[in-house]
Amino acid sequence: MVAVELMKVEMRRNWIQLLITFLILSFFTPLNIWSQYMNYHNYEFVDFLYTEVTFIFIVLIIALALVQIGSERSNGILEFTCSLPYSRAQIYLTKCFLGLSVILIGWLFSFSLTGLILRLNEIHTIYFIEYYLDGLGALLLFYSITISAGAFTGTAFAQGLVTITVSILPLLLVLLTIIQIDILFNLEIALDDKLQNVYSISPVSYLLFDSARYSELYMPFLLACLFLIAGYFAFIKHPIERTGAFFTWKSMNRPVQIIVIFIGVIGFSAFGYLTDERMLGYLIGGGIGAFIGFIVSYYLIFKKKK
Numbered sequence: 001m002v003a004v005e006l007m008k009v010e011m012r013r014n015w016i017q018l019l020i021t022f023l024i025l026s027f028f029t030p031l032n033i034w035s036q037y038m039n040y041h042n043y044e045f046v047d048f049l050y051t052e053v054t055f056i057f058i059v060l061i062i063a064l065a066l067v068q069i070g071s072e073r074s075n076g077i078l079e080f081t082c083s084l085p086y087s088r089a090q091i092y093l094t095k096c097f098l099g100l101s102v103i104l105i106g107w108l109f110s111f112s113l114t115g116l117i118l119r120l121n122e123i124h125t126i127y128f129i130e131y132y133l134d135g136l137g138a139l140l141l142f143y144s145i146t147i148s149a150g151a152f153t154g155t156a157f158a159q160g161l162v163t164i165t166v167s168i169l170p171l172l173l174v175l176l177t178i179i180q181i182d183i184l185f186n187l188e189i190a191l192d193d194k195l196q197n198v199y200s201i202s203p204v205s206y207l208l209f210d211s212a213r214y215s216e217l218y219m220p221f222l223l224a225c226l227f228l229i230a231g232y233f234a235f236i237k238h239p240i241e242r243t244g245a246f247f248t249w250k251s252m253n254r255p256v257q258i259i260v261i262f263i264g265v266i267g268f269s270a271f272g273y274l275t276d277e278r279m280l281g282y283l284i285g286g287g288i289g290a291f292i293g294f295i296v297s298y299y300l301i302f303k304k305k306k
Helices: 004-013 015-039 056-076 075-084 088-120 128-150 155-187 191-199 203-209 211-216 216-237 250-276 279-302
Strands: 046-049 123-124
Touching: 004 015, 004 075, 004 088, 015 056, 015 088, 056 075, 056 088, 056 128, 056 155, 056 203, 088 128, 088 216, 123 211, 128 155, 128 216, 155 191, 155 203, 155 250, 155 279, 191 279, 203 216, 250 279
Parallel strands: 046 123
Antiparallel strands: none
16 A cells, blocks of 8 residues: 555655656647747647657656665665655555656646647647557556666666666567577568567567557556566565665576676677678677676676675
8 A cells, every 4th residue: 555654755855856757747748839839820730650759758757766766775765764664565656656646647737738739729630649648658668667677676777777678678689589590590580570579568669659559559558567566576575775786686696697698699699690691700799799798797787886
C-alpha cells in the first residue's frame, strides 16, 4: 500500500524534479502548437507523425526515476528512508505512485489543453489520439525500466546504464544474431521482417512516435507492468545499503559480465568480417570484442564506486 505521509516526504524532497517534469509534460506540446498557430495564421493542419518531442519527455522521466532511487541511494537518503517505520514494499510503491501520478496527470493536462486549442481554433489533425496514447505508453515504459533498474543497481550511474542497455538489448541481440547466422552459415535472412517481429518489445523503438505501432498499443503498458513487478521484488529482497557496488545483488555480477563479453564477441567479430570479408577479420574482431567486453565489464561491475 502507498504510505501517504511518506509520499509527502518524497514530494518535499524531490519537489523541483517533480515540478519541472509536470510543467514540461503538461504545457510543452500545447504551447508549441499555440505558438505555431500565432506565427502562422493559416495554420489549419497538424500532423502529429512529425511531432517528435517524445524523446525530450522520456529524458525527463528517466531523470526523475534516477533521482528517486539512484541518487538517493548514493547519498545515503534511501538507507535512511528504509530505517523509517515503513516496509520496503510501501517505500517502493509510494515512489512509483508519485512518479506515475506526475506522468498521468501531466499527460492528461497536455492532452486536454492541446485538444482544446485544436478545437477552438478549428485546426484539423492526423494521429492526434494515436500520438498521445503511444506517448503515454512510452513514458510509462521508460519510467518503469528506470525505477526497476534502480532496485537492482547500487549507484545512479549504474541505474542509468542498465536502463539504456535494457532499452536497446532486444533489438541489438536480434540484429547481431541475424548477422552471425548470415556469416557462419551463409543464409540470407530478411532483416526487416525479423526486426519487425522484435520491434514492439524493444523499448528503444518508443523513443519516436510510429503510427504503425497503433495495432500493438498494449505492448508498452504490458512491459511497464512487468518491469515494475520485477523492480518490486528486487527492492524488497536485495540489499539496500550504500556500498558503491554496480549491482546490489552480487550473484548478478558474473552472469552479466559473461553477457557483456558475449555481446562484445559477436558484435566486434561481425564488424571485423564486414570490414575484411574474411574469417581472419572475423576471428580478430571476436578477440578484440572479448578483450574490450572483459575490461569494460570488470571496471564497471567489479570496481566499486566511492
